[in-house]
Amino acid sequence: xxxxxxxxxxxxxxxxxxxxxxxxxxxxxxxxxxxxxxxxxxxxxxxxxxxxxxxxxxxxxxxxxxxxxxxxxxxxxxxxxxxxxxxxxxxxxxxxxxxxxxxxxxxxxxxxxxxxxxxxxxxxxxxxxxxxxxxxxxxxxxxxxxxxxxxxxxxxxxxxxxxxxxxxxxxxxxxxxxxxxxxxxxxxxxxxxxxxxxxxxxxxxxxxxxxxxxxxxxxxxxxxxxxxxxxxxxxxxxxxxxxxxxxxxxxxxxxxxxxxxxxxxxxxxxxxxxxxxxxxxxxxxxxxxxxxxxxxxxxxxxxxxxxxxxxxxxxxxxxxxxxxxxxxxxxxxxxxxxxxxxxxxxx
Numbered sequence: 001x002x003x004x005x006x007x008x009x010x011x012x013x014x015x016x017x018x019x020x021x022x023x024x025x026x027x028x029x030x031x032x033x034x035x036x037x038x039x040x041x042x043x044x045x046x047x048x049x050x051x052x053x054x055x056x057x058x059x060x061x062x063x064x065x066x067x068x069x070x071x072x073x074x075x076x077x078x079x080x081x082x083x084x085x086x087x088x089x090x091x092x093x094x095x096x097x098x099x100x101x102x103x104x105x106x107x108x109x110x111x112x113x114x115x116x117x118x119x120x121x122x123x124x125x126x127x128x129x130x131x132x133x134x135x136x137x138x139x140x141x142x143x144x145x146x147x148x149x150x151x152x153x154x155x156x157x158x159x160x161x162x163x164x165x166x167x168x169x170x171x172x173x174x175x176x177x178x179x180x181x182x183x184x185x186x187x188x189x190x191x192x193x194x195x196x197x198x199x200x201x202x203x204x205x206x207x208x209x210x211x212x213x214x215x216x217x218x219x220x221x222x223x224x225x226x227x228x229x230x231x232x233x234x235x236x237x238x239x240x241x242x243x244x245x246x247x248x249x250x251x252x253x254x255x256x257x258x259x260x261x262x263x264x265x266x267x268x269x270x271x272x273x274x275x276x277x278x279x280x281x282x283x284x285x286x287x288x289x290x291x292x293x294x295x296x297x298x299x300x301x302x303x304x305x306x307x308x309x310x311x312x313x314x315x316x317x318x319x320x321x322x323x324x325x326x327x328x329x330x331x332x333x334x335x336x337x338x339x340x341x342x343x344x345x346x347x
Contacts, residue, residue: 165192277339
């Protein structure tokens with residue numbers, strides 16, 4: 001930081017470039033650390049920056065043709081290191097947006113390898129890959145925010161909450177599934193000392209306003225909904241389990257009740273995401289995802305994005321890949337290889 005500040009008062013572009021070259025070599029030779037730490041003189045605060053990003057910025061300075069432009073990029077780099085610019089809904093430092101290479105901003109997500117680190121596992125039939133909640137929690141929540149998952153399942157969302165320093169509330173209809181989620185989530189470390197509330201309840205009828213008040217929660221800042229894809233997988237014998245819906249109308253009615261409940265406690269202006277796919281029945285493609293999206297749009301929300309995510313092969317389909325290809329050619333249909341994520345903002 002001090003060296004960079006000193007370069008701003010130099011009038012010799014060659015000496016400035018020589019010093020920048022020296023810094024590049026110094027950081028490049030440091031093979032041990034992926035991140036480098038600096039002390040911010042104004043606040044005496046220690047900050048870190050990715051080495052790869054810093055070297056890229058220094059090389060950009062070397063490519064400038066004038067002293068004025070060189071100093072402009074040096075000033076920008078100093079600002080990047082010493083100042084933090086965040087939005088109201090996340091902790092991302094927008095002065096260093098280039099560092100977040102792993103945060104997706106396109107509407108097509110190809111995520112082939114499942115994150116199986118920590119407490120994450122693929123043991124529950126119907127869970128989703130952890131990278132999905134990871135992406136949304138980093139972009140649409142801050143540390144200490146509350147995240148609601150009305151379809152808790154094996155606990156994937158709440159495991160990510162613990163990792164990222166978000167408080168999490170999860171709800172599931174089945175005591176058996178709740179017990180599994182508690183075990184999974186309990187295995188994950190809690191470095192940020194966040195709260196995790198797990199409820200065995202019916203998300204279609206639970207009074208979430210009262211539940212949150214009793215737990216000392218004023219509102220939640222993000223809602224994650226990964227409902228059953230209608231009756232593709234039967235999760236229980238409970239009447240109010242969406243996977244037991246008699247038809248698409250009753251499925252949407254029950255989903256609407258869950259969404260209403262969640263919106264009641266979601267803070268105004270904050271976000272909700274629905275992860276869902278379509279189904280095939282009686283020789284016909286059923287656009288379940290878009291039916292669910294339209295049901296959600298009947299509420300006071302606005303649609304912010306539609307994301308198409310590749311669908312991982314199930315164990316069964318992976319073993320019968322050629323058979324499924326034959327069936328597709330014979331039956332005149334295409335094999336499901338994607339699902340949807342709908343992002344909404346509460347009005």
